[in-house]
Amino acid sequence: MKMTEYIKETRSEMSHVNWPSREQTIRYTVLVIVTSIATAALLGVADLVFSKLLTLLF
Secondary structure, three states, X not given: OOHHHXXXXXXXXXXXOOOOOHHHXXXXXXXXXXXXXXXXXXXXXXXXXHHHHHXXXX
16 A cells, blocks of 8 residues: 555545543543542552551561
8 A cells, every 4th residue: 555545545534533621631541640649649648548457467
């Protein structure tokens, strides 16, 4: 396949993509950030608890 043909087909396919709106993109980005922070906090607390338990046992 020639490069120009590939680029034409790619452009054609990209026009069929249903892109999210700006508001949806912002909302999903905030959701990912909040979920990541919550997961990090949960894992941090679990690490702290297990570290303290191990310190008490040994």
